[in-house]
Amino acid sequence: MDIDQVAVVEIDQEGRLLVAPATHEFPFAYREAMEVSWDSATRTLGSPIPREWSYGRWFQIIQSVASAQGVTLVLGSSTRWVNVPADIQTDISEAAVHAA
Template identity: 40%
Template sequence: MKIDQISEIGIDIQGKLYIKPSSTRFDLIYRTATEVHWDANGLFLFSPKPREWTYLDWYRHIVNVVSNECGYRLILSDETTWTNIPEKLKRQIIEVK
């Protein structure tokens, strides 16, 4: 399995969670039909605004889809930027294995 670091995790102004990998592009991830999308301009993965799922659920879902469907493990690093992520959610994401 290939590994890429997460350079940024954030919640945008529309309330969608996004994850920006350091170098890998996932242009075709829409084909997985999992509600995980790729923004070609911003170079990040994103979810719809949460309805039934929490942001933590969406984080887990995105990294699992990338792992299972694309063969990449997205990992956090000390350089990961956190944008509009509440401290409690940040701690929860860091604890995800």
């Protein structure tokens, strides 16, 4: 399985979680039927606006989509956080570790 660093984690203006892998693309993310989509213009995997699940749980689902396509997404010291409050950064970081 390939490993790819997460370049950017962002919460957009609509409230969706967007995850930009450093190198891989996932144009067939929809095939995993997990409500995660790939936006080729922004090179991001995106969740719907969270309803019942936390951003941390959605990050795990995004990791699952990538994993189903042969890639392990990992957070690192170079991951940029955009419009993500500190408490949600912690939630996502802890969720990422537990998913690994």
